[in-house]
Amino acid sequence: MSDPTSEPTPSTFRLDQVTPVTLNQPGDLIAAVPHLLCYYPTDALVVNVVGGTIEVTLCFTLPTDALSRSLIDQTVAAAARHPGAVVRGIVVGGGEPVEDLLPHAILVTRIQDALAEHDVPLHMFWTEAITAGARWRSYENPSYTGTVPDPKTSMLAVTSTVQGRRTFDSREDLAAVLRPDPQETLARRAALVDQLVDRGGRSRSVGESYRLVMQYVKRTGERAQALSDSDIAALAVALSDKRVRDACIATAAGEHAQAAERLWTELARQCPTPECAEPAALLATSAYLRGDGVLAALALDRAEAAWPGHHFVGLLRAALDSRMPPSTLRLLVDDAVAEVERMELEEPE
Incomplete structure (x- = not known):
């Protein structure tokens, strides 16, 4: 590992293409996690x-020895x-230091050795928790230490809020966002979907179905009430046409991106199987396009x-x-945008 007492190389995270947030110190990076x-x-x-920015962020539950190999392999592959690129990692919790021996030091050494084979520099730090005032220490030199600034008031927290990103207290709380509604x-909604299909609900043109979905997307930003069962069934039928679903990929790059993601989140929880x-x-x-791999994985x-x-x-x-x-x-989005431009020229049947 490089000398941790030298001036750290700033890391830059981008929430979008125009919003850089620079993280100068280990505490800044920890508060950003x-x-x-x-x-x-x-x-x-x-x-x-x-690299030039934070290219990838991975998070692993602290492993047993049996799981360490997979974790190390994934870290090396990502780097x-x-x-x-440089790897900058943080061990969060995992026990208390014993004098200058930090928790999971053996695991950190194994990661260092694996990355060294590929000439990838490693900077590793430990913190007891990601909270304001928590102490962080360097694995290379435990006397190199500091405190974590308040994660809730950092520039990245403010920028995340402006961009419509929500930060949950735990992974379990994040996962609950996609917990299916009661069986x-x-x-009941599956029966409504069947009724719509029986009445010719799939006979709409692709353009008509797409415009129907977009009406709901555009209302989502201001809508205070939950979708009704009939709303959910109508949207489930419209999106069951893969051409409509593919066209809706375009929303990830447009002005309605936040509203669309909120609607997809609701429908992923509220629609019956398999819709x-x-x-x-x-x-x-x-989620993937804006760098939220955790939510993307949960949705998949x-x-x-x-x-x-x-x-x-x-x-x-x-x-x-x-x-x-x-x-x-993003190439998928470009293709979807081109398809939408073609479809919106169609006259409704």
Whole structure:
């Protein structure tokens, strides 16, 4: 590892293409972690691959020895995709230091050795918790220490809020956002979906169905009331046309991106199986494109449970597992935008 007492190289995180947030000190980076992950991790190892910006953020539950190899392999693979990058990691919790021996020092040494084989520099720090005033220390030199600034008032917290990103108290709280509605409620909506299909609900043109979905997207930003069962059924039927779903990918790049993501989140939870797979896939796409890999993974879990073997979901899972840069996935958005421009010229039947 490099000398931790030297002036640290600033890390820059971008919430979008125009909003850089520079993190100059280890404490700044630690305070930023909840906003990078969208939740506050505990007893975890957080790995940041830093190039010109923070390219990748990974979070692992602190492992047993049996799980360490997979964690190390994933860290090395993520760093290898960004030549010239530096890895800056944080162990959160995991016990108390014993004099100068920090928790999970053996794991940190193993990660260091693995990255050294690929000439990747490593800076590792420990903190008891990601809270204001918590002490952090360097693994290279435990006397190099400081305190964590308040994560809730940092520049990244403010910018995250402006961008519509919510930071949860735990991963479990984040996962609850996609917890399916009660089974009896979903069964009632499934019956409504069947009724709509029987009455020709899938006979609308692609353009008509797309415009219907977009009406709901545009109202979502101001809507205070929950969607009704009939609303959910109508949207489920519209999105069941893969051409409509593919066109809705375009919302991830437009002015309605936040409203669309909120609607996909609602529908992923509220639609019956298998129809919920489509909004869950749209949510995964939107989250992935803005760098929220945790929410993207949770949305894909929901989609895969609802529709095993779903082709588009499988492609997204492969992209996520291979740590494909969001910029590569943006080609999907460009294609969707072009398709929407074509469809919106169609006259309704």
